[in-house]
Amino acid sequence: MSIRTVGVIGAGTIGRGVAQSFAESGFEVVLVDISQAQLDSAVSQIRRDLLVQPMLLGRPLKEDASTIAARISTATELDALAEADFVVENVTENWDVKREVYQRIDAICRPGVIFGVNTSAVPITRVGSVTGRPAAILGLHFMNPVPMMDAVEVVNGHFTSEETMSTTLALLAEMGKEGIVVQDAPGFVTNRVLMVTINEAVFCVQEGIASAEDVDKMFRGCFGHKMGPLETGDLIGLDTILNSITVMYESFKDSKYRPAPLLQKMVDARLLGRKTGQGFYTY
Structure with missing residues (x-):
């Protein structure tokens, strides 16, 4: 199947970035969210x-910014994905x-359309099991x-077919990204590694072992990381961190x-990081 139109579900931070990346790579994008304000x-x-x-990355765009942005259309109904050749889901x-999203788009999209599950922890095999196309789920x-990221973690579910995997890896390559294949767990x-690291860093702050600033300073200075674990948590969103670590627990x-407990307390207080202006740091 030739892929020219990509459906992107969810217009949050990640969904927005996915839509932009596909549009930059020449694909028509249908960005769907329940909120028109969020889409705008x-x-x-x-x-x-x-x-x-171009200034941040030091590399020019292949086309004018307005031309790229014009490839992105928006909709508040999943029915807009009826003509999509490939779908990437980025909901909470x-x-x-x-489950509700996949049951709905399974009935809307054409047979054979691949669904890419953009998740931190939800098992891919579980997603495939609630659709009539488990072989086309990864x-x-x-x-x-x-x-800005050159690699994507691609998860091979129990039912994922070789054709689904090869099509997706070729699509990522067309976007200039390397797909690194792992198994479903x-x-x-x-x-599995990052969330434990961030969670343990939160425990260190909670127990008064070190400040958030010093925890991150050690990771940057001692290990050469570009960002410390708590800076990374603020970037991802502390609610996402909590959801992911809870799923694994x-x-x-x-x-x-x-x-x-400090992570739960901060999420309860809506101190979620960059997206709310306050997490372990103020933005």
Whole structure:
């Protein structure tokens, strides 16, 4: 199947970045969200990002920013995905929400259209099992900020076919991104390691072992990381961190994934990081 139109569900930080990356690569994009205000905000941010991206990355855009942005259309109904050749879902890490989305788009999209699950922890095999196309389901774990990242964690579910995998890897290559294939397990590789690291860093702050600033300073200075774990948590969103570590705790029944009480408290207080202007740091 020739892929020319990509559906992107969810116009949050990650969905916005996915839409921008596909549009930059020459694809028509249908960006869907339940909120028109969120869609308008996402498109405005994409336009701003396209203007500053050459300066931030040191590489010019292949086309004019307005030409790229014009490839993105928006909709508040999933029915707009009827003509999509490929779909990437980026809704909240809540199984009940995801299940409903997949059952709906399974009935809307043509047979054979691949669904990429952009999730931090929800099992891909579980997603496939609630659709009539389990062989066309795989994980596509894009990292934030999506346009700046050269690799994508691609998750091979129990039912994922070789054709689905090869088509998706070729699509990512067309976007200039390398797909790194891992097997389906809660948290996969990136989040199974990263979320525990961030959660443990929160415990260190909670217990008064070190400040958030000093925890991050050690990771940058001692290990050469570009960002410390708490800076990374603020970038991803502390609500996403909590959701992901909770899914792994429930999946593995292992106490090492127990969410730090301070993390839960900050999420309850809506101190979520960059997107709310306050997390472990002020923005």
